[in-house]
Amino acid sequence: MLPIGSETLILTHDSLVEGIHFLPEQDPADVAWKLVATNLSDLAAKGAEPLGVLLGYQLGSDDARFVAGLEDVLTHYGVPLLGGDTVSKAGPQALGLTAIGRATCTPVPARSGARPGDSLWITGPVGAAMLAFVALKAGTGDSTAYRRPAALLAQGWALAPVVSAMMDVSDGLLLDASRLARASGVTLAIDGAAVPVATGNARRDEALRWGDDYQLLFTLPADAECPVAAHLIGTALQAGPDSLLLDGAPPSGTLGYEHR
Amino acid sequence: MLPIGSETLILTHDSLVEGIHFLPEQDPADVAWKLVATNLSDLAAKGAEPLGVLLGYQLGSDDARFVAGLEDVLTHYGVPLLGGDTVSKAGPQALGLTAIGRATCTPVPARSGARPGDSLWITGPVGAAMLAFVALKAGTGDSTAYRRPAALLAQGWALAPVVSAMMDVSDGLLLDASRLARASGVTLAIDGAAVPVATGNARRDEALRWGDDYQLLFTLPADAECPVAAHLIGTALQAGPDSLLLDGAPPSGTLGYEHR
Numbered sequence: 001m002l003p004i005g006s007e008t009l010i011l012t013h014d015s016l017v018e019g020i021h022f023l024p025e026q027d028p029a030d031v032a033w034k035l036v037a038t039n040l041s042d043l044a045a046k047g048a049e050p051l052g053v054l055l056g057y058q059l060g061s062d063d064a065r066f067v068a069g070l071e072d073v074l075t076h077y078g079v080p081l082l083g084g085d086t087v088s089k090a091g092p093q094a095l096g097l098t099a100i101g102r103a104t105c106t107p108v109p110a111r112s113g114a115r116p117g118d119s120l121w122i123t124g125p126v127g128a129a130m131l132a133f134v135a136l137k138a139g140t141g142d143s144t145a146y147r148r149p150a151a152l153l154a155q156g157w158a159l160a161p162v163v164s165a166m167m168d169v170s171d172g173l174l175l176d177a178s179r180l181a182r183a184s185g186v187t188l189a190i191d192g193a194a195v196p197v198a199t200g201n202a203r204r205d206e207a208l209r210w211g212d213d214y215q216l217l218f219t220l221p222a223d224a225e226c227p228v229a230a231h232l233i234g235t236a237l238q239a240g241p242d243s244l245l246l247d248g249a250p251p252s253g254t255l256g257y258e259h260r
Numbered sequence: 261m262l263p264i265g266s267e268t269l270i271l272t273h274d275s276l277v278e279g280i281h282f283l284p285e286q287d288p289a290d291v292a293w294k295l296v297a298t299n300l301s302d303l304a305a306k307g308a309e310p311l312g313v314l315l316g317y318q319l320g321s322d323d324a325r326f327v328a329g330l331e332d333v334l335t336h337y338g339v340p341l342l343g344g345d346t347v348s349k350a351g352p353q354a355l356g357l358t359a360i361g362r363a364t365c366t367p368v369p370a371r372s373g374a375r376p377g378d379s380l381w382i383t384g385p386v387g388a389a390m391l392a393f394v395a396l397k398a399g400t401g402d403s404t405a406y407r408r409p410a411a412l413l414a415q416g417w418a419l420a421p422v423v424s425a426m427m428d429v430s431d432g433l434l435l436d437a438s439r440l441a442r443a444s445g446v447t448l449a450i451d452g453a454a455v456p457v458a459t460g461n462a463r464r465d466e467a468l469r470w471g472d473d474y475q476l477l478f479t480l481p482a483d484a485e486c487p488v489a490a491h492l493i494g495t496a497l498q499a500g501p502d503s504l505l506l507d508g509a510p511p512s513g514t515l516g517y518e519h520r
Contacts, residue, residue, distance in 0.1 A: 002311060002342060004362065005265035013314040013344045013358060020348050051262060054273040056316060056356035082262060084273045088280050091351025096316035098273060098358040102264065 001046075001108055008103035009051075012042035018060070018092040023136070028062045029069025030147040031095070036073040038170065039099035040151035041214040045168040046108050047160020048101030050077060050153070055084035056096035077151065105160040109218075114165040114184035118219040120234035121226060123155050126173050126215060127207025128198035145198075149214045158227045159218055166218040171211040172256020174244060180217065181236075181243035189245040190234040208246070211257045261306075261368060268363035269311075272302035278320070278352040283396070288322045289329025290407040291355070296333040298430065299359035300411035301474040305428040306368050307420020308361030310337060310413070315344035316356035337411065365420040369478070374425040374444035378479035380494035381486060383415050386433050386475060387467025388458035405458075409474045418487045419478055426478040431471040432516020434504060440477065441496075441503035449505040450494040468506070471517045 002009040014035070018024055022031045036053060043050050053074070060066060074081060082100070114120075128145040135141030152168075159166060165184055169176045173195065181188040197207040219236055220226060242250040262269040274295070278284055282291050296313060303310050313334070320326060334341060342360070374380075388405040395401030412428075419426060425444055429436045433455065441448040457467040479496055480486060502510040 002360065004269065004311070005267045007265045009264065009269075009360075011312075011314055011342055011358075011360065013316050013356075015316040015318070015345055015347045015356065017318065017347050017350045017354075019350050051264070052271075054271055054358050056273050056275040058275070058277065058354060082271055085275055087275045087277050087354075090277045090279050090354070094277075094318060094347070094350070094354035094356075096273075096275065096354075096356035098271075098314050100262065100269075100271065100360075 008106055008108060010043055010046045010048040010101040010103055010108065011098065012039050013096065013098045014039050014042070015094060015096040017094045028060055028066035029072065032066045032069030033073040033148045035095055035097050036070065037149045037151045038214065039097050040077055040079070040153060041168045043099055043101040044151050044153045044156030045166050045216055046101065046103065047105050047156045048103050050079045051100045051102055052080045052082035054082055054098040057084060057086045058093050058095060059086065059089045060093040077153070104157050109160050109163050109166040111165055111167050111180045111183035114180060114186050114219040114236045116186055116236055116238045117222045118164050118236040119222065119232055120188055120190065120236060121218050121220060121230045122173070122195065122233055123152055123216045123228065123230045125196040125198040126169065126213050127203065127210055129212035130207060130210035131198055146212060149212060151214065152216050155216055155228045159216065162220060162224050162227060163218040164221055166216060169211065169213055169215045169217050172209045173217065174208050174246065174251050175256025176217060178244040178255055185239050186236040187238065187240045187243055187245060188234055189237055192247045194231065194233045196231050209254060209256050268366055268368060270303055270306045270308040270361040270363055270368065271358065272299050273356065273358045274299050274302070275354060275356040277354045288320055288326035289332065292326045292329030293333040293408045295355055295357045296330065297409045297411045298474065299357050300337055300339070300413060301428045303359055303361040304411050304413045304416030305426050305476055306361065306363065307365050307416045308363050310339045311360045311362055312340045312342035314342055314358040317344060317346045318353050318355060319346065319349045320353040337413070364417050369420050369423050369426040371425055371427050371440045371443035374440060374446050374479040374496045376446055376496055376498045377482045378424050378496040379482065379492055380448055380450065380496060381478050381480060381490045382433070382455065382493050383412055383476045383488065383490045385456040385458040386429065386473050387463065387470055389472035390467060390470035391458055406472060409472060411474065412476050415476055415488045419476065422480060422484050422487060423478040424481055426476060429471065429473055429475045429477050432469045433477065434468050434506065434511050435516025436477060438504040438515055445499050446496040447498065447500045447503055447505060448494055449497055452507045454491065454493045456491050469514060469516050
């Protein structure tokens with residue numbers, strides 16, 4: 001966050017590395033889409049309007065496809081490419097993107113603002129990217145949700161003036177919720193059955209731990225109305241021994257993708 | 261360049277890749293220094309005041325040393341780290357940096373403003389990084405100029421209001437001068453003997469083609485006084501068949517590092 005004149009800039013930087021964040025055989029156009037959309041999702045979670053992106057591009061297997069995907073996603077979101085650089089191939093492809101946005105509302109929503117009594121919401125289902133990833137690996141079925149995630153910019157702008165805390169869910173709902181809880185100094189109690197999942201109940205536990213859906217997770221003061229379509233999934237409590245409760249108990253196992 | 265409110269932001273992004281831009285055996289602290297200094301040098305050439313940087317960091321051989329060098333260079337230039345991300349190792353290390361600056365003077369100096377009759381200047385000698393690179397490879401002698409280049413921010417600020425065109429010399433004086441000439445639609449005539457070289461006359465031809473010195477190259481209108489210590493090395497002429505003349509003739513051979 002960077003105050004400049006009367007404006008507040010929001011800056012994000014995310015990298016994607018071949019073999020870690022995308023499969024070597026993936027269409028470079030989809031990689032470009034995801035690189036941009038995940039950064040714009042960070043801006044969405046701050047209620048920021050994107051002003052442009054800078055790309056650090058390492059030459060890869062099909063640069064023309066990458067450029068085509070980049071044009072697609074920048075056109076889709078109406079965001080200009082402001083600059084960047086291109087470097088030679090050297091092992092697995094590494095890509096970096098900086099996105100610059102303008103805050104539409106101050107104070108800018110942060111992870112740290114949830115207070116006991118606030119309600120906890122999510123904009124849409126988790127687990128869609130998980131199913132899409134399985135489809136991509138299997139070479140059959142719809143893999144769009146994994147390959148071309150959406151950045152929920154309009155929802156972020158509508159939510160920014162009302163939320164007490166907000167973030168995008170990139171690493172898994174339970175992991176990201178526990179981060180929001182710790183940053184805010186509260187315990188978040190999630191009602192597992194209230195969380196919308198794209199997978200059906202059989203894989204609900206997995207869906208709560210899978211990332212890449214880029215839904216917005218946010219808290220609202222008890223008396224606030226939610227200005228967008230979203231699902232009430234829990235409550236913020238006074239900080240207890242556990243930062244996160246799922247159906248009344250600390251969730252078992254891995255909460256999400258810890259190192260991506 | 262990004263107008264925001266009453267300010268103009270300058271954004272730069274440069275990447276360094278192991279084995280291409282730095283030696284695998286180099287001290288990661290020096291790599292951090294160079295990554296930041298080369299981006300700040302881009303800001304210097306625009307007369308911009310750095311506001312902060314974002315780092316795309318891929319874990320490497322000695323992350324603690326990298327952090328130490330990063331702290332050094334950010335402290336040296338008084339620039340905050342605003343954000344970024346860290347990704348796992350996967351082959352040669354790739355690093356990206358975005359630097360954000362505030363224009364101190366508008367219009368912001370560009371490569372394209374040189375006009376026939378302007379004088380051509382450089383802030384200091386070329387070839388220092390070449391000698392330093394040889395010292396680094398040999399493991400003896402002073403390699404500072406290659407490892408820890410300076411970003412000439414104060415000179416850039418002083419020059420910005422007076423220059424007709426400006427850029428930093430990263431890829432070699434002759435190559436970068438030919439870029440400035442083409443962007444401006446002029447021919448630049450350089451007096452080879454007037455160019456300060458760190459190498460002595462025997463390696464003058466090489467020094468004119470070696471990069472990594474990050475001197476500022478700029479043109480001044482004929483009647484302007486140069487506000488910083490610098491060397492007059494040539495003149496801008498009406499565009500002729502060649503964009504660059506060295507001692508009256510197009511220079512022979514490679515002009516610099518074409519793909520870095």
